[in-house]
Amino acid sequence: MRLASALGEKIVSKSSAETLGAFDGVVVDATARAITAVRTGKGRKARLVSWDAISAFGPDAVVVTDDDSLRDPADDDEERWTDGTIDVIGARVLSDRGNEHGTVADIEFDGESGALITIETTVGAPVTADRLRAAGSYAWVVVAADDEATAPL
Amino acid sequence: MSGLLLRAMDLNGLPVVTIDGGEAVADVKDVVYSAERGTLLGFTLNKRGFLKGPMKAVLAFSDVAAIGRDAVMVETDAAVTQGGEALADVVEESSGRNVRGDDVLTDAGKRLGAVVDVVLDVANGEIVGYELTGDKALQAHAGRPMLVPLPATRAVSGTTLIVPESVEPFVRDDLSGFGAAVDEFRHELPEES
Numbered sequence: 001m002r003l004a005s006a007l008g009e010k011i012v013s014k015s016s017a018e019t020l021g022a023f024d025g026v027v028v029d030a031t032a033r034a035i036t037a038v039r040t041g042k043g044r045k046a047r048l049v050s051w052d053a054i055s056a057f058g059p060d061a062v063v064v065t066d067d068d069s070l071r072d073p074a075d076d077d078e079e080r081w082t083d084g085t086i087d088v089i090g091a092r093v094l095s096d097r098g099n100e101h102g103t104v105a106d107i108e109f110d111g112e113s114g115a116l117i118t119i120e121t122t123v124g125a126p127v128t129a130d131r132l133r134a135a136g137s138y139a140w141v142v143v144a145a146d147d148e149a150t151a152p153l
Numbered sequence: 154m155s156g157l158l159l160r161a162m163d164l165n166g167l168p169v170v171t172i173d174g175g176e177a178v179a180d181v182k183d184v185v186y187s188a189e190r191g192t193l194l195g196f197t198l199n200k201r202g203f204l205k206g207p208m209k210a211v212l213a214f215s216d217v218a219a220i221g222r223d224a225v226m227v228e229t230d231a232a233v234t235q236g237g238e239a240l241a242d243v244v245e246e247s248s249g250r251n252v253r254g255d256d257v258l259t260d261a262g263k264r265l266g267a268v269v270d271v272v273l274d275v276a277n278g279e280i281v282g283y284e285l286t287g288d289k290a291l292q293a294h295a296g297r298p299m300l301v302p303l304p305a306t307r308a309v310s311g312t313t314l315i316v317p318e319s320v321e322p323f324v325r326d327d328l329s330g331f332g333a334a335v336d337e338f339r340h341e342l343p344e345e346s
Binding site for chain 2: 140144
């Protein structure tokens with residue numbers, strides 16, 4: 001699945017067929033390199049659905065177990081992904097050698113597990129998810145490619 | 154030498170970013186180096202954002218994970234909060250020894266110009282050259298920098314730097330070819346006694 005094209009999909013309850021909101025964003029565990037929750041709304045109105053409560057991530061809708069799957073952010077870390085502290089699409093991408101690679105253009109992920117596969121950037125080659133070191137308020141930090149120091153950006 | 158070359162001035166204002174968190178913990182205020190030792194020692198820091206202003210903490214080069222075009226990378230924010238007590242003394246000691254403005258003379262007694270900046274190999278923190286303004290004849294294009302390679306070892310006094318006369322063919326005006334010029338120049342130098 002690609003994140004950019006999936007954003008805006010409906011989040012639908014499997015038990016009631018009610019639309020609970022629009023798929024507006026994700027919470028990422030950069031250490032586990034996986035999406036751990038999806039977000040609808042933003043700021044104080046943001047609600048999350050844990051990845052475990054998603055029964056299908058389809059091309060047209062995110063189907064969640066039931067109406068109670070929506071929850072508030074559980075901790076400060078999740079708050080950072082809902083209050084705009086950490087960006088996803090559009091976030092700065094910085095190598096661990098201190099060179100920028102533009103911003104996050106798209107993220108490819110496994111619709112079953114939520115595992116990140118590649119991070120596409122606006123500058124340079126896509127970054128495989130195993131090179132992700134951290135996602136913070138300043139930048140997503142990725143391990144530099146071997147040729148980065150000499151290659152012009 | 155294969156590392157990225159940057160002027161010290163290029164590092165001013167760069168964010169200091171944690172690799173483990175993707176957070177910017179400070180901005181570079183000043184680049185601190187030792188002209189005698191020919192090495193980068195570290196950085197003094199400014200707070201970021203609304204709290205702008207000098208920080209007490211400094212960042213020692215030994216605590217830097219990498220220096221790039223866009224950021225100075227540290228493994229964790231401990232590099233900024235804990236590091237640098239030793240550096241603080243060095244900052245004190247080197248503050249009166251800025252090489253900017255120093256004259257550069259060849260060992261044949263010819264003046265090449267005055268130092269406006271140092272060129273660093275950011276991979277190992279070595280000062281590999283100086284940027285000068287000065288001798289118009291050596292300056293290939295008006296307004297372009299004049300980059301002079303330094304020998305691996307050298308003599309520096311308070312106000313004057315002596316370089317071998319043989320450096321002249323290796324003066325460059327562009328950082329992209331400068332690393333090779335430094336290598337060639339050093340290769341041609343006789344062994345230091």
